[in-house]
Amino acid sequence: MSIREYVTTTITRETTFPRSASFDTLLFCVLDASFDPGEKFRIYSSDAEAQDDSDLGPVAKAMLRAAFAQEQHVPRIIVAPNTKAAGKVTYRLTPVSGALSMSVTLIAPNGTETVITGSDVADPADALTDFASNLDAVSGIGASVDSGAVVVEVDADNTVWRLKDFVNIASVIDETADLGYDDALSELADEVEFYGVCIDVNSPANIAAVAAWALANERVFYAGPEVLDPADYAATASALKSASNTRVLSLVKRAGKNEYAAAALAAYMRSFEPGSATYAFKSLAGVTADAWSSTQRAAFKTNNVVMYIETAGRSHTSEGYTADGEYLDVIEGIDWIRARQAEGIFALLLQKPKVPYTDEGGALIGNVVRGVLLQAESADRRILEAGSSEVIVPPVETIPAPDRAARHFKTIRWTARLAGAVHYVTVSGAVSV
DSSP states (O other): OOOTTTTTOOOOOOOOOOOGGGGTEEEESSSSSSOOOOOOOEEESEEEEEHTTTTTHHHHHHHHHHHHHHSSOOSOEEEEETTTTTOOOEEEEEOOOOOOOEEEEOOOOOEEEEEEEOSSSSSSSHHHHHHHHHHSSSSTTTEEETTEEEEEESSSSTTOOOOEEEEEEEEEEEEOOOOOHHHHHHHHHHHOOOOOEEEEEHHHHHHHHHHHHHHHTTEEEEEEEEESSSSHHHHHHHHHTTTTOEEEEEOOOOOOOOHHHHHHHHHHTTOOTTTSSSSOOOOOTOOOOOOOOHHHHHHHHHOOOOEEEEEETTTEEOBBBTTTTSBHHHHHHHHHHHHHHHHHHHHHHSSSOOOOOHHHHHHHHHHHHHHHHHHHHHHHTTTTTTTOOOOOOOOOSSOOOOHTTTTTOOOEEEEEEEEOOOOOOOOOOOOOO
16 A cells, blocks of 8 residues: 555656666666566666676666766666567668768667668769668668668667768658557566666657656656657657656767766766756766757757756756756756655654644644755755744634544645756956056
């Protein structure tokens, strides 16, 4: 039975309730793993442990390598195969207008790399046809021309091929259909506790499905779209923004780098106490900055997409917001407060012979609420501004008789100011002779 049967806590900024043990736990749901029948997940504590596991494919291993490469990271990462997947990984490559030659490097599931080119001396359409024909000749994939682009589809279901080193390619879109990550996560949530989620196939369809699942199931999803043009992710990002999704952070990377920056950021940030660190200005080991133009940066910012950029010689995350525009550290901090208050009140109900429905009983509950708020104000958390919280416990005589008869103490309230974080600074000065 859930604690919620006995304790209801409400915070108007957000209403979420993760279990306490899950805050520092990160789950990678992947196609690229083949475990024993009935084995739903494995837990890894180091990169060496992951690299030695022959049941993990190269993509899953690359995600774990990126995660454990961070100077500070979660102590363990859960990897679970996406047992609900049934579909083919698909990419759409659109060439630069008028290009007479183009190329891409294919990375097969076993890590083999093959450079594929296409060209024609005079006709861009013939160059594109040549490109598609040469891609189609590669064992394990199929390719065809469609509306001025080449569509590349992997032959086998649930098999990940990667791409890199694009030459004269203007747009790369992962058109892989919804592979059922959300259904797989629903099953996993009944088996193991986790708070953060990453996936290996970050197509718009899969990002949208997992983002919706995270919003409905009180988790945090680190999406990792890879594009050459902001327009290739604009529709997805705009839809997530319109849905006011406060549970997904999109960390975009330039297509072809295969650095798994979202996995790296997730592992790094989940190692902090919830709400104690902003997601902005974070430098990630093994991740290179992308040189987006000012127009491209503005396009990403419009839809609350986080970039990995370089400023004054330092590489870092550009911002720390979710698709909704709310900062993820705020969401996490409120998650922590709500969970700890509910746990503390439930512990009080369990430990006392009974909590009387009197002013004395109300004071006991108020002390639990106040204690959590004081922790949230502490220097090691900085979720709330120190000294800003106030707890209001109503006199029992003011509580309606039906609530007292039902033994439901409803009207304890608290207020506080968020500590927030500084992301931008303006300084004005004057000098005189």
